[in-house]
Amino acid sequence: MIDHIKKEVRVRMAPSPTGFMHIGTLRTVLYDYFFARQNGGKLVLRVEDTDQSREVGGAVENLLRVLDWSGIVHDEGPFLVSDRIEERGDYGPYTQSKRLSIYQKYVGQLIDAGHAYYCFCTVERLDTMRQKQQKMKQPPMYDRTCLQLELAEILERIDAGEKYVVRMKVPRGKEIIVEDVVRGRVSFSTNTVDDQVILKSDGFPTYHLAVVVDDHLMKISHILRGEEWLPSTPKHIILYEMFGWENPVFAHLPLLLSSDGKKKLSKRDGDVSVEDFMAEGYLPEAIVNFVAFLGWNPGGGQTQEIYSMPALQEIFSLEKVHKSGAVFDRVKLGKINAHYIKNYDTEALFELAMPFMKKFCDRVNMQMDFERIQDRDFLMRVLTVEQERLMKLADFGVENPFFFEDIVLEKELLVWKDATDIQTTQMLTKAEEVLGKIDEDHWTRVYLQEILMETAGEDRGSFLWPLRAALTGEKRSPSPMDCAWVLGKDTSLARIGNAKLLIIPS
């Protein structure tokens, strides 16, 4: 009982393979990961696929790709090795559907010890029972009908092929104490704990049995999970007691909330899966940074909020995790993502942005060959200009369609304040002359900035506004220098020429 040797830290992430990863799951896994690394421990991935009806093909591969994207590295469990799933570690299998005989063995043990019993009640009976209880304002709980069954009858009915489940027999009148790292002591009376089904009629265990057995067998030392699990924790502790096992340390993390109703964040609140955010072009650095700060904060008067993954790993502490839920503020996430995009190395960002650029080019019917150097250069210029204005990579191009398509000019737009047609034409001619003299080698962002600002002189607006309007056809856009740089000399001069014709048709 007295354990002077500090137990090895082993934490696990235990997702059910539903085909996507909830953003809250990512937060939990991040904390798991930080905690394991800080303590020289191990992070185990275990697939909780005990509900066959929810099986989704390719879910585990997907999960592993999301983890890889996030930068989280686990130590045991399934891995993706050249596109095939391979399990590593000494405590496998790490997939619950492959551990059925293990659970059955432990269920048998509980039955033999009188801690669990067979139940033949039909789903229909249980439903009407619960409805009755609800009507009488009683908490819905199993009425223990099948606890009265004689052994002979049980054997007979099993022999007859009748379907059954196994329930744990919760002792009455006991107090269960949950020692929680973030919540302190929480106590429950066993009188309010239901005789939970631990083995389903299809032979699969329920979550409650599987999680306890596996966590014990896999020597898990700390369980980090969402607060929604707190009410079922007494069931787990009772199971640990029935088996005579020491229970791990619990840490129930605060919930992620939706911004409107402040309810648990769920699918109906919009994008909630990591895959959704990946598809929208959020950077892993931004997602990790943002999500780590929901329900946790380094404290100590620290006002910095931008942290890299290694830095977070350094300063994270389980003791500083909050108790109350945190609203998932998408606006702030966008701001953080924009910050990361802005500060990203442009060459590296180009690689990340490629799929989004392709998608955009397809949408505007622009043939782009990423192997072709001119096309690459063009897209690189667009990205360079957009980099400091993008909130997410999926926004690539959408604010500046004039880079990709022919523009439709309106004459009024070209006129700066109360300038006359003559003046406007003069300004465009001036731009035409200056740009016309620049040879391709000098068509750089820096040089264009320099020469056009010089040409603009004191009264910048009267020169820059018509030029920008001529190049973009838009009221708002990046600077005319940047637009000219992106469009190139030929297109720029052509658009200026068109603008002049619009003002004074020849």
Add this chain to the structure above:
RNA sequence: GGUCCCAUCGUCUAGCGGCUAGGACAUCAGGUUCUCAUCCUGAAAACCGGAGUUCGAUUCUCCGUGGGAUCACCA
């Protein structure tokens, strides 16, 4: 309804008995600027209520109120 959890600006939070209650996002007002975005400066904005403990409570205790989670052969 039972059980359990939670409570500082609109939101994320700092604070761990004595502070002009600090920061970030959002908002508003300026500045930089040809426009938009960026960037810079500033403003407004919070301790849920009531008792108690204490010389002194945002902070500790209790009650209330409010919000949430959970009560499946789903996890």
